[in-house]
Amino acid sequence: MGFSDAEANFYIKEQKDKSFVGVRFKINLHKDDIGALNYIHDNLGVGRVKAMGDDTVTFEITDMGEIGDVIIPIFTENPLLTIKSINFSKFKRVYEMKKSGQHSIEELYALSVDIKEGMNSQLDLNSQEVKAWEATYNQNNKITLY
DSSP, X not given: OHHHHHHEEEEEEEOXXXXXXXXXXXXXXEGGGHHHHHHHHHHHOOSEEEEETTTEEEEEEOOHHHIIIIIHHHHHHSOOSXXXXXXXXXXXXXXXXXXXXXXXXXXHHHHHHHHHTTSGGGOOTTSXXXXXXXXXXXXXXXXXXX
């Protein structure tokens, strides 16, 4: 999971016209490292590898079935070790809300926007959520912060 802790990204995607909400798992690397992405693609059997500009290649999964069959189980059974685990939890929550079909697209859009606001670069490192993660992580890994 260390590779994903460093390189993977969990995205929530909504269309501005509120007609679509989806999730995306993505790993971006320098084109010299395309072999690593091909290895991941070949072993998982899902997603696609493609060039993104002159120097970047990406492995991504956008298909809800593939996300549910592969990505969700991998990171549920093998939890991330970094704060990125918070992003995965939010990603998974939106996935599950969409899959359940219990929300109209308008409701799902509003909920996903709220959830997304606290992800990735918008994650508030002073939030209670982060403090709870730090406490759990430190307890599980027997780390004492000074």
